Amino acid sequence: MSYITKPAITHPDLPRNAVGLTLRDYEGSMSTLCAGCGHDSVSAAIMQAYFELAIEPHRVAKVSGIGCSSKTPTYFLGGAHGFNSVHGRMPSIATGANAANRQLQYIGVSGDGDSLSIGLGQFAHAIRRNVNMLYMLENNGVYGLTKGQFSASADKGSKAKKGDANAYSPIDPALLAISLGCTFVGRSFSGDKEHLVPLIKSAISHSGFALLDIISPCVTFNDHEGSTKSYAHTREHMRETVYADFVGQHEEIVTRVEPGEYRQVTMHDGSRVGLRRVDDTYDPTDRISAISYIEKYRAGGAVVTGLLYVEESSEDMHSTLGSAEQAMSDLPYEKLNPGAEALKRIQARWR
Amino acid sequence: MKPTNSSDPDHFHRVVDCQWGCPAHTDVPRYIRQIAQGDFTGAYLENRKSNVFPGVLGRVCDRPCEPACRRGRLDETPVAICRLKRVAADLSDDIRDKLPPKGPSNGKRIACVGAGCASLTVANDLLPLGYDITIFEQHDKPGGLMRTNIPSFRLPAEVLDDEINLIVERGVDLRLNTAVTSMTELLDEGFDAVFVGTGAPRGKDLELPGRHDSDRIHIGIDWLESVAFDHTEEIGENVLIIGVGNTAMDCCRSALRLGGKNVSVLARKPRGWFKASAWELEDAEEEDVSILINHSPKAFIVEDGVLKGMTFDKLHYDITDNNKLSKPQVLEEVFLPCDDVILAIGQDNAFPWIERDIGMRFNQYDAPDVDEVTHGVEVPGVFFGGDSAFGPKNIIWAVEHGHRAAISIHKYCAGEDITERPARGMNLLSTKMGIHEWSYSNDFDDSERRQMRHVELTERFKNIRIEVELGFDPEQTAREVERCLNCDVQTVFSAKDCIECDACMDVCPVYCLTITDNCDEADLRTRLRAPASNAEQILFVSDALPQTGKVMVKDENLCIHCGLCAERCPTGAWDMRKSQLIIPYATDKEGRCQLTTG
Ligand SMILES: Cc1cc2nc3c(=O)[nH]c(=O)nc-3n(C[C@H](O)[C@H](O)[C@H](O)COP(=O)(O)OP(=O)(O)OC[C@H]3O[C@@H](n4cnc5c(N)ncnc54)[C@H](O)[C@@H]3O)c2cc1C
Ligand SMILES: Cc1ncc(C[n+]2csc(CCOP(=O)(O)OP(=O)(O)O)c2C)c(N)n1
Ligand code: SF4
Ligand code: SF4
Ligand code: SF4
Numbered sequence: 001m002s003y004i005t006k007p008a009i010t011h012p013d014l015p016r017n018a019v020g021l022t023l024r025d026y027e028g029s030m031s032t033l034c035a036g037c038g039h040d041s042v043s044a045a046i047m048q049a050y051f052e053l054a055i056e057p058h059r060v061a062k063v064s065g066i067g068c069s070s071k072t073p074t075y076f077l078g079g080a081h082g083f084n085s086v087h088g089r090m091p092s093i094a095t096g097a098n099a100a101n102r103q104l105q106y107i108g109v110s111g112d113g114d115s116l117s118i119g120l121g122q123f124a125h126a127i128r129r130n131v132n133m134l135y136m137l138e139n140n141g142v143y144g145l146t147k148g149q150f151s152a153s154a155d156k157g158s159k160a161k162k163g164d165a166n167a168y169s170p171i172d173p174a175l176l177a178i179s180l181g182c183t184f185v186g187r188s189f190s191g192d193k194e195h196l197v198p199l200i201k202s203a204i205s206h207s208g209f210a211l212l213d214i215i216s217p218c219v220t221f222n223d224h225e226g227s228t229k230s231y232a233h234t235r236e237h238m239r240e241t242v243y244a245d246f247v248g249q250h251e252e253i254v255t256r257v258e259p260g261e262y263r264q265v266t267m268h269d270g271s272r273v274g275l276r277r278v279d280d281t282y283d284p285t286d287r288i289s290a291i292s293y294i295e296k297y298r299a300g301g302a303v304v305t306g307l308l309y310v311e312e313s314s315e316d317m318h319s320t321l322g323s324a325e326q327a328m329s330d331l332p333y334e335k336l337n338p339g340a341e342a343l344k345r346i347q348a349r350w351r
Numbered sequence: 352m353k354p355t356n357s358s359d360p361d362h363f364h365r366v367v368d369c370q371w372g373c374p375a376h377t378d379v380p381r382y383i384r385q386i387a388q389g390d391f392t393g394a395y396l397e398n399r400k401s402n403v404f405p406g407v408l409g410r411v412c413d414r415p416c417e418p419a420c421r422r423g424r425l426d427e428t429p430v431a432i433c434r435l436k437r438v439a440a441d442l443s444d445d446i447r448d449k450l451p452p453k454g455p456s457n458g459k460r461i462a463c464v465g466a467g468c469a470s471l472t473v474a475n476d477l478l479p480l481g482y483d484i485t486i487f488e489q490h491d492k493p494g495g496l497m498r499t500n501i502p503s504f505r506l507p508a509e510v511l512d513d514e515i516n517l518i519v520e521r522g523v524d525l526r527l528n529t530a531v532t533s534m535t536e537l538l539d540e541g542f543d544a545v546f547v548g549t550g551a552p553r554g555k556d557l558e559l560p561g562r563h564d565s566d567r568i569h570i571g572i573d574w575l576e577s578v579a580f581d582h583t584e585e586i587g588e589n590v591l592i593i594g595v596g597n598t599a600m601d602c603c604r605s606a607l608r609l610g611g612k613n614v615s616v617l618a619r620k621p622r623g624w625f626k627a628s629a630w631e632l633e634d635a636e637e638e639d640v641s642i643l644i645n646h647s648p649k650a651f652i653v654e655d656g657v658l659k660g661m662t663f664d665k666l667h668y669d670i671t672d673n674n675k676l677s678k679p680q681v682l683e684e685v686f687l688p689c690d691d692v693i694l695a696i697g698q699d700n701a702f703p704w705i706e707r708d709i710g711m712r713f714n715q716y717d718a719p720d721v722d723e724v725t726h727g728v729e730v731p732g733v734f735f736g737g738d739s740a741f742g743p744k745n746i747i748w749a750v751e752h753g754h755r756a757a758i759s760i761h762k763y764c765a766g767e768d769i770t771e772r773p774a775r776g777m778n779l780l781s782t783k784m785g786i787h788e789w790s791y792s793n794d795f796d797d798s799e800r801r802q803m804r805h806v807e808l809t810e811r812f813k814n815i816r817i818e819v820e821l822g823f824d825p826e827q828t829a830r831e832v833e834r835c836l837n838c839d840v841q842t843v844f845s846a847k848d849c850i851e852c853d854a855c856m857d858v859c860p861v862y863c864l865t866i867t868d869n870c871d872e873a874d875l876r877t878r879l880r881a882p883a884s885n886a887e888q889i890l891f892v893s894d895a896l897p898q899t900g901k902v903m904v905k906d907e908n909l910c911i912h913c914g915l916c917a918e919r920c921p922t923g924a925w926d927m928r929k930s931q932l933i934i935p936y937a938t939d940k941e942g943r944c945q946l947t948t949g
């Protein structure tokens with residue numbers, strides 16, 4: 001933890017986005033995480049994505065649980081709304097907040113411990129409801145905050161810092177999400193912003209639950225030899241499938257001359273995501289083949305990254321419920337509280 | 352790009368913009384830290400090492416360090432480097448016992464012609480080595496233009512006397528009122544080497560109709576000299592100063608103190624094309640001098656031997672797209688009445704006392720051809736420095752010339768090749784004190800530049816000797832020192848330790864750091880996190896990083912040396928290390944040029 005705060009002075013010619021803000025306007029407080037923590041790098045990617053999308057911080061709500069990862073919303077988008085919930089309960093808070101005000105953008109930040117152990121049930125149900133939010137699962141294979149115990153995402157046989165091997169097989173959050181019907185699933189690496197930033201932008205523009213499983217090394221407790229979530233191991237074993245190239249609503253498509261097939265999917269808000277397949281055998285819109293592809297490479301120890309699965313015609317929670325467009329706080333009192341007579345009529349239905 | 356060779360002393364030297372910009376390479380951030388710690392004597396000595404006249408320069412230096420200062424690119428105003436130098440000089444203890452005494456005589460005799468700052472520096476550097484030094488000066492006081500031309504309201508005589516005495520009293524044979532009239536004769540006196548520091552003594556004249564019809568038309572530097580020696584004590588109420596350089600500023604402000612009421616400075620060109628330093632203009636305008644632009648002098652109007660005024664062509668310029676002036680267009684002729692005119696349009700070298708048949712080559716400006724490194728000329732053992740070498744510059748350049756010439760003289764007397772120069776060196780020392788603690792003040796202080804306090808306008812004209820600037824008070828000093836970014840505390844990178852977690856590039860407040868694929872410089876500059884459009888500022892490029900083979904690139908332009916990159920680095924790949932440039936001087940104990948004789 002640094003003793004000084006990051007000085008406000010910056011490069012005088014810093015680019016400004018469409019709403020006139022610089023990247024520095026997307027910062028939060030100074031991080032108190034360990035130097036070199038992958039989570040800080042993910043925060044930087046989040047700031048970059050919101051900056052590039054020109055979303056004003058006050059249009060965003062940040063929610064999180066408990067863990068080093070869950071601390072990070074303090075370190076980005078200082079001007080956003082936020083709620084730091086109890087361990088594993090972020091999905092409920094997000095669901096409730098989203099139900100009350102669908103005008104805000106929701107970003108949930110969680111860890112592998114927070115989401116896959118204590119919060120697994122909540123995680124599953126937020127997916128099932130298709131809450132319109134970006135769910136960042138900052139995955140380091142350990143409980144960082146409580147000093148590095150294996151989490152449920154740790155690979156079987158991977159070594160703890162002191163050398164003990166993990167005895168259990170891992171939960172793969174991406175596979176789990178796809179099988180639960182998640183409508184947008186991606187995986188990336190904190191140490192590769194070129195891929196992470198466009199993926200975050202695409203996920204933000206998705207209508208419905210978008211899960212990003214980000215391998216985000218715990219530099220203090222899980223970056224040693226024998227770890228399968230270290231910087232070096234992740235770089236060696238990453239296998240990119242589909243590179244998501246986010247194209248804004250009004251932006252020109254700049255065709256990149258690169259190998260592989262290129263196609264586009266149009267997101268709910270009219271923006272497009274260009275999908276460049278690095279591996280031709282992979283189809284990110286086909287659930288069954290996606291699952292088997294990920295399974296196949298997982299067995300060989302590879303970390304499949306990219307936009308793994310996307311369902312264009314996703315219906316989020318509000319469409320299913322038919323709820324009001326406005327935030328509840330904007331509804332007139334009579335509508336929010338139709339009165340005793342209305343209550344009686346409702347109760348009469350079950351008599 | 353090739354990986355940067357940061358073991359080349361120039362690499363880190365360039366990062367310290369002020370020091371790189373200073374002709375004498377004064378270690379500015381170091382002395383600013385010494386002031387911050389209350390070590391004014393240390394700060395004075397640090398200055399004196401390279402610039403010899405800190406009290407003088409803390410007041411009147413041309414301060415090329417300030418436009419170079421990194422702080423100026425970040426929040427518009429540079430650190431008040433020069434003002435802080437004066438703080439060190441004002442508050443330093445007597446340092447006499449800290450200077451090396453004249454060494455035991457080595458039997459070599461050196462003649463210096465002229466007692467200006469260049470010659471005095473040569474004496475300062477050679478005295479401890481045991482040389483017998485004779486300075487010949489035509490005037491009855493030493494100091495050169497520092498005494499005769501820089502007015503005492505900018506530079507009090509006591510300050511000048513003090514710093515000259517620090518040199519002379521250690522055993523220089525200073526011969527005042529002794530003009531050297533013949534180089535041949537001087538060489539015949541058997542000196543082992545001769546240093547010429549006679550300055551650029553001839554003020555330019557303006558041959559226009561009426562020029563020689565009145566005695567109220569003065570040449571600026573001659574007029575200032577006669578003011579300095581109290582030969583001139585008054586001037587008419589209406590004064591026109593021709594030219595808008597620093598000499599003009601001294602002339603107009605001096606005129607105001609000798610009875611001038613309406614003093615105007617006439618410039619041929621518009622503002623922005625003036626030669627005077629911004630601060631000198633500011634000080635003159637504060638004193639209500641009017642500066643008239645686009646006036647080209649035409650004639651002196653003298654009636655019955657009395658100067659009535661001058662006529663000028665009023666000009667118009669267009670400014671071209673690339674910010675150049677078009678050829679002027681004459682709008683009208685105007686007449687400006689006056690009692691005196693002072694011509695302040697430049698100086699030339701003049702060497703009437705050097706015979707042209709002694710084997711010294713003179714160039715098209717009738718000045719000797721002087722070698723820029725050794726300061727030698729065709730005649731072995733003769734060296735030039737200061738304004739006499741390459742035309743009028745300033746004090747700090749003259750001092751640097753003096754240092755270089757002293758090295759040459761020392762080598763020459765030892766029979767060594769003077770073209771082989773001692774090399775500069777560089778020391779690096781980590782400033783790490785704890786996990787996130789450094790031995791320098793790394794937090795950015797957003798204070799604005801402190802403004803110099805001046806003597807009230809109602810007071811300052813009473814006597815030409817009243818120094819206008821009051822210096823910084825303790826509160827101003829305490830603030831200003833914190834504005835310095837400590838650019839000498841360098842970000843030193845070790846590629847083999849980098850795990851590419853991006854922490855440093857994410858935390859950097861000014862986005863100087865980027866990890867990217869390597870390519871040529873032009874391309875690389877387009878790939879950096881923030882615009883890297885200042886091509887004068889270097890890029891650091893690391894060796895290939897172990898995990899991906901990419902490189903770490905740092906654009907040095909706007910780094911605020913906050914150390915956050917090093918604080919956020921988990922592996923210690925970045926460290927904040929204080930660089931100290933080792934500048935060779937003639938006096939260096941370990942210097943390569945050691946005299947064996949005497
Ligand atoms: C009006 C004015 C204002 C200036 N203001 C500044 C300023 O604010 N800051 C700054 O940095 N610079 C300033 N300068 C420039 C600066 O003064 C000179 O660049 C500097 O003094 C040059 O030093 P020097 O040792 O080469 O020569 P000088 O200072 O010119 O000294 C030469 C000496 O040699 C003596 N001499 C000459 N010929 C002979 C001879 N034949 N025999 C014996 N003695 C001889 C002269 O009498 C003189 O004392 C100013 C110049 C002028 C004209
Ligand atoms: C109800 C409850 N149980 C247990 C804890 C202890 N605890 C704090 S953080 C944490 C695990 C965090 O792991 P993860 O979500 O992976 O975060 P990381 O620190 O690795 O980013 C646990 C078990 C708690 N805070 N609250
Ligand atoms: S303990 Fe691990 S996860 Fe937590 S801040 Fe440190 S490096 Fe990051
Ligand atoms: S900030 Fe300080 S060290 Fe850097 S250039 Fe300016 S005066 Fe020199
Ligand atoms: S010291 Fe490091 S973090 Fe601070 S400005 Fe310089 S490069 Fe950036």
Ligand SMILES: [Mg+2]
Nearest residue numbers: 111112140142
């Ligand atoms: Mg974890």
